[in-house]
Amino acid sequence: MRITQFDIGDAKTKFPVAVHLVANERCQIRHIALESARIATNRYISKMAGSNYHLKIRVYPHNVLRENKVAVGAGADRISQGMRGAFGTPVGTAARIKIGQRVMTIETTVANIPHAKEALRKGGSKLPTPWHIEIEKRKIKAG
Secondary structure (H helix, E strand, O other): OOOOOOEEEOOOOOOOEEEEEEEOOOEEEEHHHHHHHHHHHHHHHHHHHOOOEEEEEOOOOOEEEEEOOOOOOOOHHHHOOOOOOOOOEEEEEEEEEOOOOEEEEEEEOHHHHHHHHHHHHHHHOOOOOOEEEEEEEOOOOOO
16 A cells, blocks of 8 residues: 555645654654554544644655565475575565654644644554654744
């Protein structure tokens, strides 16, 4: 399953608060894990905040993961070629994450900060790296 959307919610409104899910370690996040985290986060925040949010996935899975399938069982030594021509077949993609990189962001109103934190906590549990949540207050120009 590929990531279907990277921007969800109200992308045009300028919200006063941004809540970020930030990785604590270097890792690779597979596209399946990113999609799972996106679904869990969006499901919670859309129930709690209605349409007063903008969820953005800030990483893209560029890195192609390959697997060299090895035959096992009786007679496998006659069938398999070992490491000869072992480039492998693509099995998925992954995003490379650095320390301190923002993985997901929810922009919302001040009243919805607890909901955004809980939504990112639910989504962060699907990811293979330790993480923390940062809250950024923004100045909105009137007019």
